[in-house]
Amino acid sequence: MTDPAPRLGREVIAMRVAREFGDGEVVNLGIGIPTLCSDFVPPGVQLIYQSESGLLNCGPLAGEDDGQVDLINAGGQFLSPIPGMAFFDSAEAFAMIRGGHIDVTVLGALQVSATGDLANWFLPARGVGNVGGAMDLAVGAKRVIVAMEHNPRTGEPKIVPECTYPLTGRGCVGLIVTDIAVIEVLPDGGGLRLIEHAPGWDATSIQAVTEAALTVSDDLTEMTLA
């Protein structure tokens, strides 16, 4: 079936996710769309970024020629320094993560299930994958937000009744932000609730490209970005 309206861009997904951040929160951003969220933090909201590379607090990505090999994020990108950074080793970085000290993590996903199971590290077609810090973040962060395209280019559903790809974590996802919808994962196996739609989309057209069943919020609204 044809889309009723254009899907939003990666930056717009990131922009919508960034509205979830509360002032003073400690945030860990995954690689890809999640990294873009730092460009759209609302005015008046100050965040502390935590990275598996062993830092708390950092400036924006470094300019082309200013990169230092001793100041990188978890994606291997060079960062700029800012006053008030802290450096530490991997064991401590993950003590912070598992220990429940991270307020929000934003991760990409290959599949999310109706109960909030996350699969984001292993593509069966490749036969080998990188788990990195994803499993630790999935169990340790207070809140897990998934930021992803609703369907891959090939079109198959990524929001599914049960994940068929190997899991990253069970029941860990709280909110799914895609290029057509914002969906809450209700606690205790309560399923998925559609709370926002992209312009030109509605509950029927979103359900049509979503394999898992969605309930629709009484307050369903168009996605707002500011």
Next chain:
Amino acid sequence: MPIDKTVNSFDEAVSDISDGSVVMIGGFGGAGGMPHLLMLALRDLGVRNLTIIGNTAGIAAPTGFGWPDGVEPIDHAVLIENGQIAKVIASFPVSGSVSRPNAFEKAFRAGEIELELVPQGTLAERMRAAGAGIPAFYTPTAAGTVLAEGKETREFDGREYVLEHALYADYALVRAKTADTLGNLAYAGTSRTFNPTMAAAGRVTIVEVDEIVAPGGIDPERVDTPSIYVQRIVARPPASEGGVALP
């Protein structure tokens, strides 16, 4: 006689590593915090059937991960391409790009290398446990996933945890910024990563540094890794004295 753990060459520093040794390699994946010259010396030593433990299995060449433009990366790939590695224990073994496989992925597909995939936090904690005399511990990470298959699990307060065992090594190849001659170490920025933990987990810890100073040259309030964990230190020659111009 004053204690001095300085070794004069990289070749000498790794000379007793033997076939079948288990070797930890420090760093996150990029240029920072990685013992480049110790890896080259281990390649030149030519010992085989090694198990290497690290965050990656050498991912920099395909994507430039954490390396400045225009510098040819040196990482675990030099050992893999030389056919010295039998097994890799890592959290991020392959390139971030499916279309640009690293040396490890090619060897893995060819059935030449075994892989034990470990979540990054579990990898660090298994090393920490080894260095701290803890044989095993329970972690929530990976519960209910394929990486917990075959492992003992236990419920605490209604939540499932996985039993993970300490991870030791015969040798830890570590990179620091500065060492004093006793082996106290200081790191720079995000180049700590696995280095301090590996230093404690390795039975013999060999450290590549930019600079070796006299005792007192590192403020004792700023020592990151105390000397007790360090057996050998070796300094990188400055590029101006014929050293390799590497980050």
